[in-house]
Amino acid sequence: MVIHTSDSAINKSNIILDDGPTPGILLASHFHKEYGYHVRRIHGREDWLLFFTIGGAGIFQHEGRQHLTRPGEITIFAPGLPQDYATASPAEPWNFYWVHFLARSDWLLWLKELPLEWPGLIVMQPDGPPLLERLEVAFERLLKDNYLLTGLQEALCANALEEMLLLLARQYRQASSLDTRVQQIFEMLSQQLAEPLDVPQIARRLALSPSRAAHLFKEATGESIMATLTRLRLSQARRLLEFTNRPVGEIARIVGFQSSYHFSRQFKSSFGLSPQNYRNQFQDN
Numbered sequence: 001m002v003i004h005t006s007d008s009a010i011n012k013s014n015i016i017l018d019d020g021p022t023p024g025i026l027l028a029s030h031f032h033k034e035y036g037y038h039v040r041r042i043h044g045r046e047d048w049l050l051f052f053t054i055g056g057a058g059i060f061q062h063e064g065r066q067h068l069t070r071p072g073e074i075t076i077f078a079p080g081l082p083q084d085y086a087t088a089s090p091a092e093p094w095n096f097y098w099v100h101f102l103a104r105s106d107w108l109l110w111l112k113e114l115p116l117e118w119p120g121l122i123v124m125q126p127d128g129p130p131l132l133e134r135l136e137v138a139f140e141r142l143l144k145d146n147y148l149l150t151g152l153q154e155a156l157c158a159n160a161l162e163e164m165l166l167l168l169a170r171q172y173r174q175a176s177s178l179d180t181r182v183q184q185i186f187e188m189l190s191q192q193l194a195e196p197l198d199v200p201q202i203a204r205r206l207a208l209s210p211s212r213a214a215h216l217f218k219e220a221t222g223e224s225i226m227a228t229l230t231r232l233r234l235s236q237a238r239r240l241l242e243f244t245n246r247p248v249g250e251i252a253r254i255v256g257f258q259s260s261y262h263f264s265r266q267f268k269s270s271f272g273l274s275p276q277n278y279r280n281q282f283q284d285n
Contacts, residue, residue: 028099028146028157030139037094038086047102048111049077050164052139055095057088060121067117069096072132074124074168076111081120097139101161105270106235110169112222127171138163155242181206182220185213189229193236193256199225233257234270241279248275 051058053069060067060075061084068088069075077083087094103111117123126132142160145153173183185202202225203213217225233255240251252263252275267275 027101028097028139028142030097030143032093032095033087034093035087035090039083041083044080044082045077045100046079047100048079049083050099050101050161051075051085052097052135053094054097054136056092058085058094058096059088060085062118062121065118067121067123069094070125072126074122074126074135076114076122078111078120078122097136097143099139099142099161104158104162104235105231107162107165109221109223109228109231110165113169114172124168124172126168131167131171135164135167138167179216179220181208181213182217185217185225186228189225189232193229193233194254195256196258197229197256229256230266231270234267237263237267237275238271238278241275242282248279251275 051069051074053071053073053075055071057071058069058075060069062082067075111122114122114124126135138160142157145156145160148156184206188202188205189197199214200210203210206213208216214225217223217228221228223231237251237255237257240246240254241248244251246254248264249260252260255263257263257266264274267273267278271278273281
């Protein structure tokens with residue numbers, strides 16, 4: 001729900017003006033905040049901020065517009081969007097989970113698919129108790145893992161958050177009736193990373209011309225087929241570097257790169273480190 005107003009309904013008696021947590025992979029907690037709780041970050045954040053309201057209500061405000069949350073709702077601030085949110089009512093505390101995160105490259109595709117209440121503010125109401133329960137369990141797992149003092153803490157938290165983002169993206173794709181041919185391309189890319197796929201080959205499987213397949217996919221996702229394939233391959237390679245001892249050359253072949261040199265260049269371009277340096281850094285942490 002969006003309320004257009006020139007006069008803020010947010011209580012200003014206890015405003016917190018800060019820049020929030022230092023950007024990182026994950027920061028998260030579970031809050032119960034009474035009326036008077038109010039955070040304002042006029043320049044937004046460099047990371048994403050996700051809320052999952054469990055009880056009560058929060059209110060979000062931007063440029064004369066307001067959005068009132070309801071229990072079960074997921075609300076996400078994109079980087080750079082000014083943040084102005086508060087407990088909505090003196091009658092009941094706002095009970096919510098929150099997580100700050102820097103989105104991995106494969107998460108960005110899912111995030112940009114989700115519906116916007118206004119530019120930069122994603123709002124979704126998960127469909128039904130089973131999905132709500134699964135999201136809450138994932139968030140509790142994220143919080144539990146967030147307090148572990150182990151080298152795998154960050155990866156465990158990221159897995160829980162990734163599950164939540166995947167569940168939201170799947171619901172929205174189903175609800176928005178994404179062209180079945182685009183869905184088929186997604187499935188082909190994700191399930192056949194190691195194969196030497198190209199646009200003509202994918203188009204033939206769908207009985208489409210290469211230009212038509214490329215246009216359909218780009219129009220629906222904002223990204224080309226081959227760019228998506230490369231991103232998925234690199235994402236899988238990153239996981240193999242993190243959680244296996246396979247040689248870099250073998251990982252390159254597993255995810256579909258025919259050349260270890262080309263793989264290393266692509267990986268460094270995306271993640272800022274060579275595959276071996278990325279693995280060393282991950283293990284050191």
